[in-house]
Amino acid sequence: MSSSKTIGKKLLSVLSSATLAASCLALVPTAPALTVEAAGTSSYIFHDTFESGTDDWSARGGCKAAVSSDAKYMGSRSLFISGRTASWNGGQKSLSTTTFVPGKSYAFSACFTNLTGSDPTEFKLTLQYSLNGTTSYDKIAQTFANRGEFVQLYNAEYTIPAGAADLVLVVETTDETCDFYVDEIIAAPAGTKIDGPTSKVVISKGVRRGDVDLDGDLTVLDLIELKRGMVRGFINSTAEKNADVDKSGVIDEDDVSALQSYLVGEITEFPVVNNHLSxxxxxxxxxxxxxxxxxxxxxxxxxxxxxxxxxxxxxxxxxxxxxxxxxxxxxxxxxxxxxxxxxxxxxxxxxxxxxxxxxxxxxxxxxxxxxxxxxxxxxxxxxxxxxxxxxxxxxxxxxxxxxxxxxxxxxxxxxxxxxxxxxxxxxxxxxxxxxxxxxxxxxxxxxxxxxxxxxxxxxxxxxxxxxxxxxxxxxxxxxxxxxxxxxxxxxxxxxxxxxxxxxxxxxxxxxxxxxxxxxxxxxxxxxxxxxxxxxxxxxxxxxxx
Known part of the structure; x- marks a missing residue:
């Protein structure tokens, strides 16, 4: 492809993204209308809806856990986790090893959203347990969601580690510290189908230089997020890594210049600054x-x-x-x-x-x-x-x-x-x-x-x-x-x-x-x-x- 065509396509991408950005600014975000296909709830081991209380969930770390009607996936209430200062701050619920037998498998599901703070946010469902006197943590499920939309975290067949004791189910985030809501937390026999909302967010796989808004594409929106992040901070560690366009270890105007040059077609590859001796x-x-x-x-x-x-x-x-x-x-x-x-x-x-x-x-x-x-x-x-x-x-x-x-x-x-x-x-x-x-x-x-x-x-x-x-x-x-x-x-x-x-x-x-x-x-x-x-x-x- 000729350089003029390449530049033309990149400029078209920039202009299209700019138009999209302008149109998005005119929208007032609202929580989407979400529905869930009914499942056979009689087989559930527990089904926490938070309609009448916290259902034995408590705060983890220095945050707070309380029932709220500000956001809900089903019914009229959810569990609100607020005042978080670290990603592991969240909600927790103890699980009995008599009911959840170590070495056996179970289905787990929970629906998360956040209305303020980071966008997108990666939520995580974790099992904390002790084994031979050592506390360990195991991922059950995790995924991203756009701010304002509920997303289901679901694992149809999660195996409790053999020999595990002191089981605690944890709801948290992988990196962000925003307040969040969680609803419809379910445990069921392994293989149970539990329907829930899917996210519309598109997250690039791994670290990709320049993709600061984490949508998988390099557009003018990334340039906007880069400049904004340098002033206000980045939405998460992946966005921050992607913002270091020249891999110098410092996010500065050189990164802005490199990304801008790429978007207008002046360069086709990002520079790499390596000032380190072996x-x-x-x-x-x-x-x-x-x-x-x-x-x-x-x-x-x-x-x-x-x-x-x-x-x-x-x-x-x-x-x-x-x-x-x-x-x-x-x-x-x-x-x-x-x-x-x-x-x-x-x-x-x-x-x-x-x-x-x-x-x-x-x-x-x-x-x-x-x-x-x-x-x-x-x-x-x-x-x-x-x-x-x-x-x-x-x-x-x-x-x-x-x-x-x-x-x-x-x-x-x-x-x-x-x-x-x-x-x-x-x-x-x-x-x-x-x-x-x-x-x-x-x-x-x-x-x-x-x-x-x-x-x-x-x-x-x-x-x-x-x-x-x-x-x-x-x-x-x-x-x-x-x-x-x-x-x-x-x-x-x-x-x-x-x-x-x-x-x-x-x-x-x-x-x-x-x-x-x-x-x-x-x-x-x-x-x-x-x-x-x-x-x-x-x-x-x-x-x-």
């Missing part, structure tokens, strides 16, 4: 900057230097089924209109959220260390997060050094990715993705940093470990196309707790040809002086590639 090249670049120990001045408060604010917060952990505390160190002069990278810094066995920040073997001066580095221009402005690493669903705190408690620490990957990171995205102005996320930790926290870094290189671009504890398993490697940018392991000559275990991890990576920094501290013990020496270097290297 793991090997970046490691080679920074290794000469590594110092064995930090200078004493790094830990001192200096005249004329502004230091960040420490905030003590708590969030609800679905992994632990309880509130968890966290320390958050903001960068100096934190501006909520500016986005910052995030570093997660984890404590060791029996320790807590203050250990890596203010109270170690002696006073810790992490706030001063990062503040001085930023003031010198040696480190990027960043948010540092100091979590409670122990993440058992049955124990609130570590009770001993044994396998049960080890599992509580190893479970932190679920708390981090499902609960803490979404909390940070919701409540702070942060940059996301591996380019903007680092993780490190001391002792047991170092073990977790290595385990998490190896399992989720898609999330963490900078990985560190300080005197890491034994127990790290895995390949000690990454695929060439999914590596972090930087790995640093610190060990001390006088460590009488984990001894040479950090060196063993170093050797494992070295045997596999993984570029990394082996940082050895002479006189370093299992505590503050190794931590300080590591953080001094890690702060200066993170987010620099």
């Amino acid at each position: 793991m090997k090249d970046f490691t080679d670049k920074v290794k000469s900057t590594i110092v064995e120990k930090e200078p004493d001045s790094a830990n001192r408060s200096k005249s004329g230097v502004t230091y960040g604010q420490i905030q003590k917060k708590s969030y609800y952990s679905t992994t632990c089924n309880r509130q968890k505390d966290v320390n958050i160190l903001l960068p100096p002069n934190y501006d909520p209109n500016k986005k910052y990278p995030v570093m997660y810094i984890m404590h060791g066995y029996y320790e807590g959220i203050d250990r890596m920040l203010t109270k170690g073997n002696a006073d810790m001066h992490t706030r001063e260390m990062i503040g001085n580095a930023i003031a010198e221009g040696a480190a990027k402005e960043m948010i540092c997060v100091f979590p409670d690493v122990f993440s058992s669903p049955t124990l609130k705190a570590c009770t001993g050094m044994d396998e049960t408690n080890n599992q509580g620490y190893d479970n932190f990957i679920n708390d981090l990715t499902k609960d803490l990171m979404p909390y940070m995205e919701k409540n702070y102005s942060i940059l996301t993705g591996k380019d903007n996320t680092a993780i490190t930790g001391f002792s047991m926290g170092g073990r977790e940093a290595l385990l998490i870094g190896m399992k989720r290189p898609d999330l963490f671009g900078y990985v560190g470990a300080i005197c890491p504890a034994p127990g790290v398993t895995g390949s000690f490697n990454w695929s060439a196309d999914n590596q972090p940018y930087f790995l640093m392991i610190t060990g001390g000559s006088d460590d009488t707790v984990v001894y040479d275990n950090p060196k063993t991890y170093h050797s494992n990576f070295e045997k596999n040809g993984v570029p990394h920094i082996w940082h050895y501290v002479n006189g370093g013990y299992h505590g503050d002086n190794c931590i300080r020496a590591h953080l001094y270097n890690f702060f200066r290297i993170a987010f620099q590639n």
